[in-house]
Amino acid sequence: MTAATILIVDDEPPIRRLLRTSLASQGFQVIETADGRSALAEIERSCPDLVVLDLGLPDLDGLEVIRLLRADGNVVPILVLSSRSDEKGKVEALDLGADDYVTKPFGTAELFARIRAALRHRLQQQGEQPIFRSSDLEVDLVHRIVRVRGGEVKLTPKEYDILRMLVAHAGKVLTHRMLMSEVWGGETDVQYLRIYVRQLRQKIEINPERPQYILTETGIGYRLRME
Numbered sequence: 001m002t003a004a005t006i007l008i009v010d011d012e013p014p015i016r017r018l019l020r021t022s023l024a025s026q027g028f029q030v031i032e033t034a035d036g037r038s039a040l041a042e043i044e045r046s047c048p049d050l051v052v053l054d055l056g057l058p059d060l061d062g063l064e065v066i067r068l069l070r071a072d073g074n075v076v077p078i079l080v081l082s083s084r085s086d087e088k089g090k091v092e093a094l095d096l097g098a099d100d101y102v103t104k105p106f107g108t109a110e111l112f113a114r115i116r117a118a119l120r121h122r123l124q125q126q127g128e129q130p131i132f133r134s135s136d137l138e139v140d141l142v143h144r145i146v147r148v149r150g151g152e153v154k155l156t157p158k159e160y161d162i163l164r165m166l167v168a169h170a171g172k173v174l175t176h177r178m179l180m181s182e183v184w185g186g187e188t189d190v191q192y193l194r195i196y197v198r199q200l201r202q203k204i205e206i207n208p209e210r211p212q213y214i215l216t217e218t219g220i221g222y223r224l225r226m227e
Helices: 013-025 036-046 062-071 087-096 108-127 157-168 176-184 190-204
Strands: 005-009 029-033 050-053 078-082 100-103 131-134 137-140 145-148 151-153 214-217 221-224
Touching: 005 013, 005 036, 013 029, 013 108, 029 036, 036 050, 036 062, 050 062, 050 108, 062 078, 062 087, 078 087, 078 108, 087 100, 087 176, 100 108, 137 157, 145 190, 157 176, 157 190, 157 221, 176 190, 176 221, 190 214
Parallel strands: 005 029, 005 050, 050 078, 078 100
Antiparallel strands: 131 137, 137 145, 145 151, 214 221
16 A cells, blocks of 8 residues: 655744654655645645645645635645644634644644544545444444444434534544534534534443543534544
């Protein structure tokens, strides 16, 4: 299997050097740029498998890079790596189409895990697999059947719609706004979403207070863990 190619977009040479060395040690092919316009050109030229993108770039803001890529129909996975830790910035990046968000300073183990999840999500989308599996959770997207530890679980239509969205984007952070727009058709009270997620966890999690499938991204949204 050909090694995945990752584009690093960051204007700090020490960060690029750390990422280049760390990712190469994991078998990834690494290319890099230091600004947004160069990143857009490089993405068009080399078609990387994933982009690690800083938001504080010297020319185009990273958010603008995401907006331009998604407006152009480019679906390359984007993992935002930024020192901006405010929830508003994270939500805006994710709503624009970023797949995940890691805050500087970061641990390489977490970064690698998020990268692998984003790459698996891309493969899953390309393969259009009708059955999703993660540990003891199985979701048959064709027949709308959910099983946990071999036993069928009955979900309400709204519970299933939420799970279906999370499955379709497994490993990716979905903001409250994304989920509410898809499931309710527009803005609604986020408390409704939290109630349904709590009910869903009661049905599929071994310990709903310490979920292993539907993970909370505090103040942002939810992410379905991939094996």
